[in-house]
Each structure stands twice: as structure tokens, then as C-alpha cells.
Amino acid sequence: MGNFLGSMPGAVAQGLIWGIMAVGVYITFRILDIADLTVDGSVCTGAAVCAVLVINGVNVWVAMLAALAAGIVAGCVTWFFHVVLGIPAILAGILTQLMLWSANLKIMGGANVAVSARQFEGIVFTQMDVGGSLIWLAVTAAVIIGALYLFFGTEIGCAIRATGCNGVMSRAQGINTNVMKLLGLALSNGIVALAGAVLCQYQGFSDINMGKGAIVTGLASVIIGEAVVRKIGKNFALKLAGVFAGSVIYWIVYQTVVFLKLDTDLLKMLSALLVALFLGVPYLKKQLGMKSSRGGAANGK
């Protein structure tokens, strides 16, 4: 049992790191109303850029900023495919994701790069000091929540939200919806890449496979988080905090599965089913509701 409890801080740390990524997913999925699959690639892009810069002697914070910028570029590419070339958003994301696979291999010069905190000074987040990392992660999460809360309350932020909510209305209100989509996709992928940069420090390496299924993990966190905070309130900052909470819960469940020696290979299957279930239930409810109201109208006649 001690072993299990001992693994909890690590699970929370993983949860917070992936929570940063999930916030990126929240921006596209919940605010822009786009399921952006770019993230499966941009997690690793962030990690690769950060790792390569750090082993080349660049300051860790600068490396993280560079990772953020790389993610922003990835988001812009998806925007170009989707908005300029008119490719459906899902496919646009998949195309960028595939391009990033090659790009990530080129950046790393191979399938992985090690950045051990033992070797490189200044690494902020590391498994070797979970307690210290947790403090930094909490600060990072708070800064991200605060910054996004303020940003989405500005005129530009409101215009992005309106664009995701109703494009026709937004254009009728003079909003350039193409530009707002660009800002949203860039911001989202920037944050996702930042999560990758944090993750590569924490685990001590960057790996070509590290973003695989990130979109599903992210969606699961978003959904769990929404379920958790729904009862508490509707404040936007609270919703973002909920995404972090959702991610932490996800990783605690993961740790539990590991501890119980259950098959962790099944975890991706379970997350996908969880996401399918939560996304499907509202639809089915509506379908059933429509049927019964149609029945009601017929009875009325």
C-alpha cells in the first residue's frame, strides 16, 4: 500500500503535465468547436525542440519558449490546410500530424533524445525531484489558467469564443472568423507543445511516440473535468482548473491500474470508450427526446 501511496505524487505530476496539454485540447474542442488531431504530433514537437535545445546548451526557459513557438507554427499549418485550402478540420489535423512525425524525427535526429536532469543543469521539472516539480507544475498550471482566463475575457478572446459558437453570427457582427480560428489553433498547439517540453524534462527524454493518442487522453481529461466541476460553478477559470483536475484523476486511475497489476495496454481502449460514451450520450439523449416529442405531437393531433 505504501508503494501505491508513494506513487501518487508522481501520478499527480503526470496529471498536471498532461493537464497542460488537455487545456490546449479544450481550446480547440470546446471553444473553437474543432477536433484538432494536430496535437498528437505537436506534443512531441514541443518535446523534441526543448530537448535538442537543452542538450545544445540553451537555457531551459528559452527552450520552452521555443517549443511553444514550434507548436504555434504547427497550429498555423493546420489552419492553412483547413481554412485556406478548405480541407475538413479532422483531415487537416491528421495531415499536419503526419508532417510533424517527419519533422520530429529530423529535429531529434532519431527516434529519441535523452535530457537527463543529472547531465543538464537548470532542468525545472524532473522525476528525480517530484516534490519540487509539483510546486513548479502548480505554478505553471495557475499561470496558464490565469492567463487564459484573462485572454478569453478580452475583445479578441470573446471574438474567438463567438467564432467557435456561431460562425454566421460572428461574421454578421464583423468578426474575421478566419483570423480567430488561426489564433485559436495557434494558441492551442502552442500550449500542447509546451506540455511536451515539460514532459520531456520530467521523464528525461523526448520520444517520437510520446504524443500518440494525446487527443483522446486530452478529451478524456476535458470530459472528466467537466463532470467534476459542473456542480461547483460555471466560471471559466473553474472550468480550466477542472481540466487539470480531470487529467490528474485520469493519471491516478492509471497508477491504480498499474498497482493492481491490471493490463495497462487496455488503458487506451478504455479512454477511447470513455470519450465515445461521454460524447455519444448527449446525442442519444437528443435523439430519444426528439422521438418522444414527435410521438407527443402525433398524439396531440
Place this chain on the structure above:
Amino acid sequence: MENKVMLQLTGIVKKFNAGTVNEKVALNGLDLTLHEGDFVTVIGGNGAGKSTMLNAISGAWRVDGGTVVLDGQDITSLPEYKRSIFLGRVFQDPMMGTAADMQIEENLALASRRGKRKTLASGIRKAERAGYREMLSELGLGLEDRLSVKVGTLSGGQRQALTLLMAAMREPKLLLLDEHTAALDPKTAAKVLEITDRIINERKLTALMITHNMKDAIAHGNRLIMMHEGRIIIDVCGEEKQKLTVEDLLGMFSKAAGGEFSNDRAILS
């Protein structure tokens, strides 16, 4: 003295599915001139091209021919979001004109910034709220105490009234109403029409209002046009319009459309 020309449509052509078997000429050399302060009701059968005319003005797509001149400025090739600066629009679908996931006050704040450069300034300032509350209370729908409610929870009539308010907020050069009461129950529709009349008269707006209800088309506005096959076939204004009856209109239509009327029952309401 004639008021100045506010809108000039010249030879507007719009084809859908050009070059295919489904080619449809929705607007066929349409000409229309509106003067400042004109409140024009638009009628016509299904598929006559009424909505397409409004879309040509608002810029949902490029027209295939002709020019759109608004208050002296050629806006034919201006993108939709830029034209919106001069236009107020209310749609048939009450879901269409507002952002459902945003609060009433946030929707109003967006509308009050129409055409202004978006910055990192706050999306809504505290001082704006009093003004919004007053505007909403004039609607008489009890929305003034619900500023921070999500628009998605409002009824269709409330949403249309709110959309009207948003459309009129920045003194548009032209108000475009596309059957904006068609999805509402008769009582709510009458209420929204009354609000429409009031807003247009108070602010002396120029407006185009599509309706399927001929009585409404006669009762509202100072001018009435009827469309058929992508053109305007009837255009009456002033006293002549006020004296119109539904029977007159039907008679004029069957004459102008060349006896096709029996097939065009949709025009009856």
C-alpha cells in the same frame, strides 16, 4: 425632396451549381434602388430568390455579375465580415443571430464592437451594462434582469428580439430581415414585428424585410416589392401600397408572372 440613395443593386446575377444539370439562376439581372429611410417588405414564392438577394448584399459569396453599392461605396468584392460593419441582419432561424454559449451581455458587447478593431482590452466594460439593461427593458421581455444568462436558454422570440437589438446597435446603413418571425408562434411573431417597427422608426433605419405573410407585407413599411424567378416583378410604394389588399397583390402577381400563379401556392399565407 428625394432622400439620398442608400442601396443600389445593378444587374445582380447569381447562379448556383453553374455548369451542372442542377444549374439554378437564383438572381437574374436584379436591379433595386433603396433610398435612405425606406422600409421595404419583400414577398415572393419559394425559391423566388429573396434570401439570395439578401445574401448578395451581405456577401455570403461573390455574385456572378452586377454591382452592390451601399451609400455610395462599391462593396461588391468586400468580404462578408467587412460588410457587416454597415449591415444589421436577423435570420429566419432564431439560433443563427446570437452566440448561444455566451451571455446576453457578451452578445450585446460583441454587437456594440461591430466593425471596431478587436484588441486585448476587456471584452465588456462595467459601464456598458447599464446601457444594455436599459435597451433590454425597452423590449418589454424581462431580459433586463438576466444580463449574465446564456443566450441558449432564451426562447426563439426572445432571441430574435435580442438579435434585432444587436443588429440595430451600431446604426447600420441597412437592416436585412429574412423572415425573422417565421419560426415564431403568431403571438410572439406579432410582438417581434412590433419591436421591429419601433426600432426601424425610432432610428430611421433603411430596411429590407422578407415575409411570407402578405398582410404583414402590406401593413409594414413604406414600399413593397415582389420577386419572381430572380427578379423584381412588382414594386409599389407610398399611398398606393397603403391601399393594397391581399387580393390586389394576388391579382398583380398572376398578371406579372404570366398565369403561373396556380402553381405557386407558397405565396399564399
